[in-house]
Amino acid sequence: MPKAKPQSKPGARGAAPPLFDPAFRARLCDLLAWRRDVRRFRSDPLPEADFEALLDLACLAPSVGHSQPWRFVRVDDPTRRAAVIADFERCNAEALADYDGPRRRLYAGLKLSGLQEAPLHLAVFADETTASGAGLGRRTMPETLRYSAVLAVHTLWLAARARGLGLGWVSILDPEEIAACLEVPAGWRFIAYLCLGYPVEEHVDPELERHGWQGRDAACRRVLQR
């Protein structure tokens, strides 16, 4: 039976490796199935302690050469938030204009971000100038540095969901505009803009599936044998 406490303090050396039982695996399966990209948020803030805990966990993400290149930018300033929202609206209008007919009507009806409602805005960058990792593992695949920041986003996402918090990843943005608006150091590559907060509703099926945009694609589950 699972104990109420972790078998080890995460990060403590010399602790016994944990054994994960079928009950935990079943719950992990639930977590993955019910994760969701959230666009409908309640306005009440998430507790600061939860936010700090999420960042601690995100930093446990894998990274190429242990380079830990993810960088977090919390956006609270109303003027900057308004600029991000304006950039989203412009990019989203341009995206809409690319569609025709029924697709266009469908796209226009989708809610694609919770930027207006989400109590917490968090931008994630990859520091492409970091000396950490000393280049290990990314000589032939420099993109793995950016992939490492993506792994931190996913870690944060799952940890948030386990606390009943929703996360929405907004990519309908101009990366250069966002980097300029947030005045980040040179060499930081924009990876993701995240909305965080308590979700209004919970679903096991993705928003885009439920609203008829895109169903499950069998191609992704096939395995090529070589």
Added chain:
Amino acid sequence: MPKAKPQSKPGARGAAPPLFDPAFRARLCDLLAWRRDVRRFRSDPLPEADFEALLDLACLAPSVGHSQPWRFVRVDDPTRRAAVIADFERCNAEALADYDGPRRRLYAGLKLSGLQEAPLHLAVFADETTASGAGLGRRTMPETLRYSAVLAVHTLWLAARARGLGLGWVSILDPEEIAACLEVPAGWRFIAYLCLGYPVEEHVDPELERHGWQGRDAACRRVLQR
């Protein structure tokens, strides 16, 4: 107290959303802390049922526009495996030649892949030609398609660790060579080469930290306020 069964069958519509309790969150914290990039594998194969379950879970990963662009290639053919290993050895020798002095000696002593021992080799690609998702969310950030495949890798990684299985991500490879060697369809972008199997040993600290290559970097935990 956590139940032995999931509260819902993952993917079943109409099921009640799961509530994740503190015991689960503590175990999830253990999972993230003890994940590891594994390079030392036992030779015994992983059960086929486990492999299938891992693929099912990986397909629950988030993806831009619900595009589900990850594609899996299982590499069993000894000739192809030998070609991948030869490519790794060539790329690794070139990487070693870039370092000098103590860094070079340290690099030479690191074990950076379990390609020889791992019972299962799995290459992951992103299908950049997929029609799924109809381009939603990637007009200004086309790289999010590749990021989606990275999210599937991470999902598979965590699910593997929860079953006591280790995963090692090998990036010291020439992406073009690997795509050619595995004869994948045109338009598939190489994302990751994964080794899977039971780990010989378990650690809470990353290999590269334990062997003095790179410690924890405080820069990744700081939050810029904007």
